[in-house]
Amino acid sequence: MEAHKIKYPALFTSSDNYSIKAQDNFKNLNKWTLVALVVATVLTSLTQENWAIWTSTALILVSAILSTLMLVLKFEKGWYEGRAVAESIKTLCxxxxxxxxxxxxxxxxxxxxNLLIENFKKVIGHRKDFFTLIGSDFAENEQLPVELMNIRKLSKDERISIYKTERLEKQxxxxxxxxxxNKKWTKISFAVIILAQVLAVISLILKIKFEFEFSIAPILVTISTAFIAWLQLRRYQELSQSYLITATELSLIKSKINQVDTESDFSEFVDDSETAISREHTLWLARRDNIELFK
Structure with missing residues (x-):
């Protein structure tokens, strides 16, 4: 069968790109905030010399500035709203x-x-603030790529094959x-947290027993706390479970594709599949206190 290129509207491309950039900015601000706090703690724990105190002060100030930027720039909002728009556009397509x-x-x-365009307008209507953020670049590009209509014109069997390989399997x-x-990073994060806490306990015991003047316990506790904060921020456990459930559901839905005989069957099959995909990012948004989503 001839390969058919999948091209999404500029609405999708702009929203997806903005979401990715906002996500990167959000992660980087949080990461460097935690790094600055950990390094400041390490310095003040190792020495009380003036240079260390001044450096720690500067790092805490940097952390405060980064935290302020997170509050003002609201990268997380751009991240999840961009994803909501991109996923909605992709489902419609x-x-x-x-x-x-x-x-x-x-x-x-x-x-x-015309119906597709009307639905695009509904997406924009639900996310006016977001489209103000991403600017007008999406308006200058193609919103109805010819590839969309080319696939629509194919036979039912060809459309089923394309949907199976290009949508279900890839998703x-x-x-x-x-x-x-996410499972990998969950294990790594917990390993660091537990190791830091165990070493902190050992450090305190050794300090008491041998009356050491110096203890690395504060450093280890700070590292453990930073990783706990990062684990909560990234929600590795929660996301791995959510993604696994959706992947399993899609696998079960995909197994029914051979039962599709008529156009009505295919329409219902696609509707079930897209509902499963939409459910995952709807719950993802709800966990971030933003449950309004175009359906």
């Missing part, structure tokens, strides 16, 4: 390409395209990879 409701394959080309792989990645 796949429903359009496959002929799933509300973009029934029986609709003529003009009506189907399932994304969730599976993310599950593995």
């Amino acid at each position: 796949w429903k359009f390409m496959t002929g799933a409701r509300p973009f029934s394959i029986d609709l003529n080309e003009t009506k189907a395209q 399932k792989k994304w969730y599976t990879d993310k599950t593995t990645e």
Whole structure:
């Protein structure tokens, strides 16, 4: 079968890019805030010389500035709103390409395209503040790529094949990879937390027994606290479970694809699949106190 390129509208590209940048900025601000606090604690624990005190003071000031930037710039909001928009646009495009409701394959080309545009407008209407943030670059690019209509014009079997490989399999792989990645970082984070705490206890015991003047316990406790904060921020455990559940659900849904005989069956199949995908990022948004999402 001839390979068909999947191209999404500029709305998706702009939202996705902005979300990725906002996520990186949010993670970096938090990371360097924690690093600054840990280094400041290390310096004041190792020596009370003036240079260490002044350096620690500067690092704490840097941490305060970074925390203020997080509050003012609201990168987290741009991150999750961008993802919400991008996922909504992607879902609409796949429903359009496959002929799933509300973009029934029986609709003529003009009506189907107009309906898609109307749904894009609804997405924008729900996220006016976000589109103010990303600027007008999306407005200058193509919102109805010809690739969308080309796939829509294919036979049912071809559309089923494309949806299976380009949407379900790729999405399932994304969730599976993310599950593995988050599990890995959960184990690493807990290993560092537990090791730091155990070493801190040993350090305190040795200090009491041998009456050492110096103790690295404050340093280890700070490192442990920083990793706990990072673990809570990144929510590795929570995300790995969420991604695993969605990947499993998609796998189960995908197993029913051979049962699709009619256009109506296919429409229902796509609707179930997209609902499973949408449910994951809807819950993801809800966990960040932003439950309004275009459906």
